[in-house]
Amino acid sequence: MFDICYTHPKVLAGIEAVLGASYKLSSLNYRAAKxxxxxxxxxxxxKNAVPEDGYKxxxxIWLLDDFTERNGATRIVPGTHRSRDLPEAAMHDPNAPHPDEILIIAPAGSVVIFNSHVWHGGTTNHTDRDRRSIHSYFCTRDQPQQIDQQRYITPETRERIGARGQAILDV
Ligand SMILES: O=C(O)CCC(=O)C(=O)O
Structure with missing residues (x-):
């Protein structure tokens, strides 16, 4: 059921718009704001601010629950993917609200694709229910994967996803 997270054509088009044609999955993970x-x-x-040779x-974010003003929606600071500074260098307290930040408010079932050199982060969930999401995270092919997919791939998965899926997982 997770194959779609790294094979959906619209998602891959968004990834390609940021990283170019030479990308791979870095990791697929779950996060809940409790x-x-x-x-x-x-x-x-x-690890660094944006490198000279382009985005990496x-x-x-695949929203499993609605993201609302109160339940720990992701905040981003638009335009900061062009900054040559990391938030910890530019801000006194990167935990604090940023004057230009916006919250990603969207219904469950939405997928947010974002250049993740942009300054971003989770916020506090002020409700009594988990705010759940899945992240499929991509990098250029010259970068190490967050999870070494080769190490965990099973023969069944390799067979099921075919040559295109294998290329995206780099296995
Ligand atoms: O879940 C979120 O709102 C953002 C998560 C995130 O940026 C991270 O875990 O690095």
Missing amino acids: PGRGQQKLHVDY VCNT
Whole structure:
């Protein structure tokens, strides 16, 4: 049931728009903002600010629940994927609200595709229910994967996903 997270044509078109044609899955993971929790520092999904030779990472959030003003929706600071600074260098407190941040508010079933050099992070869930999501996270082929897919792939999965899926997983 997770194959769609790294094979959906519209998602891959979005990834390609950011990373170019030479990308692979870095990891597929689940995250829930639990009641009273979920706050993250503003961060990027790369070790440094944007490298000279272009963007290296691009993330997607698959909303399993509605993202609302109150339940720990992801915040992003639009335009910061062009910044040469990391949030911790530019901000006194990356945990604090940023004046230009916006919340991603969308219904369950939506997929958010974002250049994850943009400053972003989870916010606190002020409701009594988990706010759940799946991330399929991509990187350029010159980068190490967050999860070494080759190590975990089963023969059944390899067979099922075919040559295209194998190329995206880099197995
Ligand atoms: O779940 C979210 O709202 C954002 C998660 C995130 O950016 C992360 O875990 O690095």
